[in-house]
Amino acid sequence: MKLSDNPFLEDLFPTPRAPKGSFKREFETVKSTAAFRFSALGSKTKAAGVVNGRPEVVIRLGRPNVRSYSHLIKTADYIARHGDVEVEDQSGQIFTDKAEYRKILYQWKLASDMGEGEAKYGHARRIILSMPEGVDEEKFQKSCRMWAKDMLPGYDYLIAFHLKSNDKKTHQPHCHILLRTISKDGKRFHLDNQETAAFREHFASCLLKNGIEANATRRWSRGKTIKSVSQADYHVARNRVMTNEERARIYAMSKKRNLLNHQKERMQRIADAFEIGAEIEDPDGIVQAKKTRKKVIGLANGAAQQLLRSQNQADRELGKKLKIHYDNLSPVESAQQKMLRKMNEERAQQIRRLQAMRKRKRFERGAQR
Template sequence: MREIDGVLRDWGEVASKGVVKAKKGRNIAGGAYVKPASKRNISATAARQKLIATVRKAPEVMVKISGGGKDMRSIKAHMDYISRNGEVEIEDEQGRIHQGKEEVRDVRDDWKGAGIPYENGKRREAFNIVLSMPPGTDRTAVKDAARAFASELFSNHQYVFAAHDDEKHPHVHLAVKAVDLDGVRLNPRKADLQHWRETFAEKLREQGIEANATPRQLRGVVKKADKQAVRHINKEHGKGRRKEPARVTESQRKAVELEAKTGRKHINPAQDNISARRKQVQHDFGTVARALVAGGREDQQLALEIVQFIKQMPPVKTRHMEQVEALQRTTDQGGKGIERGQVKTKAQEQQGQNRDTGPER
């Protein structure tokens, strides 16, 4: 039993922290990077719960930074957006509710100071964060979890948040002032984002909502969704409002067509790392499964579920590889190939379900 607990704790550390290490940087003028708060010494019980949630494919939370204002003008514009010009209530860090254009303007005015210019700012003065869950999740629970999330992580910052009910995915927009009350500037890294996901999932579970926050590699996901700016440009192009799709999309299209027509393989420098990560993930799962086999009936059942989970992992294919295969199939069937801005496969259409961070194409 002690051996099983040790293996579970080791796996839980990897599952909670992910494969990305925090890089040192500066978030205080003249000061050093402050590591994100982390859960130390994850218990075997917590690791087991995360393992069960992972292999049984519990809903994954989505936490992303969608942008941020560099001056009061852009901060005001974002507050107008999340409040739907005052029609949707926004809540601040003190639990005060604001609704209506005048009250939103008052909140904006309360953020003034700390050297934030009215316009033409040079650095990010606010972080716009989106917290989301899959369709069908209780919207009140998502909002309550977001409130607890913000209170724990940004207790020394000014912030406001608003829940939107106009899309299938229940989601909350959170705007956080970059400089806290002590003058420390928020400077989130990938490790911080994973910690944010873990915290949001925890707050959802406290609301009785099944939620998980694992690194995508742990779930066998190779790719991530396009950046928001790229999606926006391509969407505008699809509606005829832009002459060209995003540059990265156009570049991908050309590379796909070149390989499909000539057979000349596109070299992806990250391919070896992607394959190595998959092998490591499978090895770690295998280690846990072998340890559980020596336990009781429930442990043995969980070991079988782990084996099935590994078998069901999608193949290690990059977005480029999938697009080449899709184009070749279309060509074999007499199709015309890929139109500009339309390099999309079935797997990509399902990418909205990928609620993690970090690109690998």
């Protein structure tokens, strides 16, 4: 069955689209467009990745907030662990100590006309490519280099790999790319959401080419609805609205007070609902998430039905797995609703145990007579 014969699968796992350019789609050849020439994943490849549990690639695009030469040096020192981790540039030249890569930074300073004070626009930004623990380090590095070469042509950048083998602090392998945001022909680096999605797909394609299992799909496509705020996300969010001085002075106090007060309010709301046997009303985000889930289930069922009718055994097998996966998605609920549901389930289980115990005792008394 051709991919074009299954529009449900195409809608469930859409291709990133942007106004101009084109790209080659790996593993399946289909017509599509994006802002950069890159390799993307076909819808069947994405679907197989979801149902088989392939790890999702992670790309973090830092804000272009490196606005001074001193900030540029600090950022480079961080990704290089102050010279303990090797750094390489876009041509593959390796730098093993601070003095070597700082010469490159000075060239950037001259090329971008950086001053010591903060400029209006950023001169550089960080990009992080990451995969779960346990991937082959050599293949991971090769994939990251391939991605950078394809996605950042015409730009100067430095790459540093944080791996278990070279950094004691690292458990999950990741790659830091320090990018000078003005290209050699004077263009400023800019991405929109569609282009960011295209970057993810190309990274997954690079990993697959080098023998690392990977996938790049959107959360809603996989049936994911709730994303908890990690500690790292919290730090990033605060970094965006506070200066270093403010963060150093306020961070600890505000974290303890504001977050704890918010947690207390949430826990009290759960306790009140549990006591009176009530439900917690859906917040606006959950209302929208339920609408999205309904759409996703419809697309998944349509895609699975067409795959099951295929003459190709691999397609039929994918259809079976697709139906099983989406039939067993976790419910759409907020963190509070989930906690309340767990508490109600535990209480119901305790009641069943007590009822079974009483029934057993009555049976034992009757047998003794």
